[in-house]
Amino acid sequence: MQLAIACTDRTGIAQDVLDILAHQDIDLTGIEINHEQGGFFLSTEQVALASMQTVMAEIRKVEGVKDVKTTSYLPMSHSLYELENITDQLNEPLFSMDLNGKRVMSNQAANTLFSWPLEKTKHKIDCLALLQLTELPSQYGHPSYQNLQFNQRPFLAEIRLIQQKQLDSHYLVRLLSPKYLSNCLHQAQSNPVNPEPLQAVSLKMRKLLKVIDVATRSEAPLLISGETGTGKDLLATMSHNQGSRKEQAFLVLSCATLPDNVAENELFGHAPFAFSNEDEEGKKGLLQLADKGTLYLDEVGDMSAILQVKLLRFLEQGKFRRVGDEKEIQVDVRIICATQHDILDKVQSGEFRQDLYYRLNVLSVNLPPLRxxxxxxxxxxxxxxxxxxxxxxxxxxxxxxxxxxxxxxxxxxxxxxxxxxxxxxxxxxxxxxxxxxxxLALPQYQPTQDVQKLNLTEFEGSLEQAMKQYECQLLKSLFPSYPSSRLLAKKLGLSHTAIANKLKEHGINKHSIS
CATH class of the missing domain: 1.10.8.60 (Helicase, Ruva Protein; domain 3)
Structure with missing residues (x-):
C-alpha cells in the first residue's frame, strides 16, 4: 500500500499517522517527504482492501491532514526504478562504489559479468580488490583510466569521482570493452569537425606559423609537442587539410587510452579468424584505412614497447602485417604524432625507442603555452x-x-x-x-612568484636539506597556477603519485596556500 498524504506543517503529524499504522499492526516499509506540495508519502506491506479503507479514514481524522489518496509509487523509489531501468539498458558494465571501494549499485551488465547478487545492501563487495583498481581520481570532473582484465577479458575502466546532493562522494566506474572503444573510434572518424584557425598575434606564434607552413606542405613525419590544451589536435588537422592529402582520409588513434591489444588491433587490424571462428573477413586497421591519407597518433609518448617496434618497422619499410597474418600490406600514409611529454626524457629513461624518435621527429613543432x-x-x-x-x-x-x-x-x-x-x-x-x-568562472589562484633564493651566508645544513627546502619553495610557488597534483605532475614531468606524496610531505594544499 502506498499513500500520498497532503497536510499542514505541524510538528508531530507524521508520528500521529504512524501511530495509526502501528495500531492496525501494519509494517511501514518507506516514507518520503513531499517538498513540492507539502505532506509526505508512505509505503507499507500489502494489506486487505478493508484494512486500507479503515486506515485512510483514520488518517483523515488527524489534525492538519488535508487529503489522503493511494498512489502507485513513491516518487524517490520511482526515480530510482527509472534510473535502474536506464542503466540496465547499457551494454557496458557500470557500477558505483563508496570511497572504501565497496559496491553501492550496479547495472545488469555488471551483475552478469561479475555474477553479483541483486541485493545491494546485503553484500558489500570489495570492488578495489576484485578489479585491482589503483588509478582513482582525486578531483570531481577529472576521470582516471586504467587498463584491466577480468576472466581474461580486457577492459578500459573509466573512473569518476561524483558527489550527489546530500550524499557522500562515490566512485562511478564504467568498463569499456575493446569492441565499444572501436565503435566509438570509427564513429568519430566518420564525423570530422572543421578546425578553427590558429590565432597568431604574438611574435612567438607568428614565427611558429612560418614553421607550420613548411610542415603542412611536407610529406615527412611531423611531431607536435606542447602542454595539454595548446592546440596539438588543431595543428594536426590543419597540417592534413592544407597538404596534398587533404582529399584523402585523416584518421586518429589515441595511444594513451587504449589497452595494448586494442590499440594494436585498431592500428594494424587483424586477419580472418584471428580471434573468432565466425570472423571470416577480419578487420582493416587504421594504417590500411588511411592509405594515401594521414594517420594522427595522439599521445605517442604513451605508446607501448610492442607497438613502438611495429610502428618503427612500418616507418622503415612502409609495410606491416595484420594481427594473426603472415601477409605484408604496403600503404602510403603520412604519420603525424603529438605528445605533451618530453619524449627525449622518455628516450633517456628507456621508455621510448631512440630510433623511433628520430623517425618521427623529421619535422617538429613545439606549441607554446598560452601564458x-x-x-x-x-x-x-x-x-x-x-x-x-x-x-x-x-x-x-x-x-x-x-x-x-x-x-x-x-x-x-x-x-x-x-x-x-x-x-x-x-x-x-x-x-x-x-x-x-x-x-568568468575562473578557479582561484595567486600569480606564480619567483622561487626564493637560498641565503648562502646564513644557510646551515646538508645538501639534502637544501634540496628539500628548494623543492618545497618550488612546489609552493607553482601550486597556485597548477592547483592539483595531476596538473603539477604534468608541469614537472613526474608521476601523479610522486607529486601527491611530495605535496603531502611539505603540507601543501588548497587550504595552506591562500
Whole structure:
C-alpha cells in the first residue's frame, strides 16, 4: 500500500499517522517527504482492501491532514526504478562504489559479468580488490583510466569521482570493452569537425606559423609537442587539410587510452579468424584505412614497447602485417604524432625507442603555452565569444577592461582549451552586452612568484636539506597556477603519485596556500 498524504506543517503529524499504522499492526516499509506540495508519502506491506479503507479514514481524522489518496509509487523509489531501468539498458558494465571501494549499485551488465547478487545492501563487495583498481581520481570532473582484465577479458575502466546532493562522494566506474572503444573510434572518424584557425598575434606564434607552413606542405613525419590544451589536435588537422592529402582520409588513434591489444588491433587490424571462428573477413586497421591519407597518433609518448617496434618497422619499410597474418600490406600514409611529454626524457629513461624518435621527429613543432604568448589571449577570447554568440543566436558581446585584464593575468594551466571552456558559460549566462571579470568562472589562484633564493651566508645544513627546502619553495610557488597534483605532475614531468606524496610531505594544499 502506498499513500500520498497532503497536510499542514505541524510538528508531530507524521508520528500521529504512524501511530495509526502501528495500531492496525501494519509494517511501514518507506516514507518520503513531499517538498513540492507539502505532506509526505508512505509505503507499507500489502494489506486487505478493508484494512486500507479503515486506515485512510483514520488518517483523515488527524489534525492538519488535508487529503489522503493511494498512489502507485513513491516518487524517490520511482526515480530510482527509472534510473535502474536506464542503466540496465547499457551494454557496458557500470557500477558505483563508496570511497572504501565497496559496491553501492550496479547495472545488469555488471551483475552478469561479475555474477553479483541483486541485493545491494546485503553484500558489500570489495570492488578495489576484485578489479585491482589503483588509478582513482582525486578531483570531481577529472576521470582516471586504467587498463584491466577480468576472466581474461580486457577492459578500459573509466573512473569518476561524483558527489550527489546530500550524499557522500562515490566512485562511478564504467568498463569499456575493446569492441565499444572501436565503435566509438570509427564513429568519430566518420564525423570530422572543421578546425578553427590558429590565432597568431604574438611574435612567438607568428614565427611558429612560418614553421607550420613548411610542415603542412611536407610529406615527412611531423611531431607536435606542447602542454595539454595548446592546440596539438588543431595543428594536426590543419597540417592534413592544407597538404596534398587533404582529399584523402585523416584518421586518429589515441595511444594513451587504449589497452595494448586494442590499440594494436585498431592500428594494424587483424586477419580472418584471428580471434573468432565466425570472423571470416577480419578487420582493416587504421594504417590500411588511411592509405594515401594521414594517420594522427595522439599521445605517442604513451605508446607501448610492442607497438613502438611495429610502428618503427612500418616507418622503415612502409609495410606491416595484420594481427594473426603472415601477409605484408604496403600503404602510403603520412604519420603525424603529438605528445605533451618530453619524449627525449622518455628516450633517456628507456621508455621510448631512440630510433623511433628520430623517425618521427623529421619535422617538429613545439606549441607554446598560452601564458607565454599573452598577446594572443584577448584575440582568442574575442574569437570564442563571437563563435558562441553565433551558435546560441545571441547578440554580439564584448569583454570589459577588467575582464580582459583578468584573462591576461590568469596562468591558464589548461591553455587554449581552458580559455574556451571558461568563456562558454560566461556567454551562455550573459544578461547584457558586456562580459565582466566577475562573470568568468575562473578557479582561484595567486600569480606564480619567483622561487626564493637560498641565503648562502646564513644557510646551515646538508645538501639534502637544501634540496628539500628548494623543492618545497618550488612546489609552493607553482601550486597556485597548477592547483592539483595531476596538473603539477604534468608541469614537472613526474608521476601523479610522486607529486601527491611530495605535496603531502611539505603540507601543501588548497587550504595552506591562500
Amino acid at each position: 607565454e604568448r599573452k598577446e594572443d589571449i584577448i584575440p582568442l577570447a574575442e574569437h570564442f565569444v563571437h563563435t558562441f554568440c553565433a551558435e546560441q543566436g545571441k547578440p554580439a558581446l564584448s569583454l570589459s577592461e577588467d575582464c580582459c585584464q583578468a584573462l591576461i593575468n590568469y596562468p591558464w594551466p589548461g591553455n587554449v582549451r581552458q580559455l574556451k571552456n571558461v568563456l562558454l558559460p560566461s556567454v551562455s549566462m550573459a544578461q547584457n552586452t558586456l562580459i565582466d571579470a566577475k562573470d
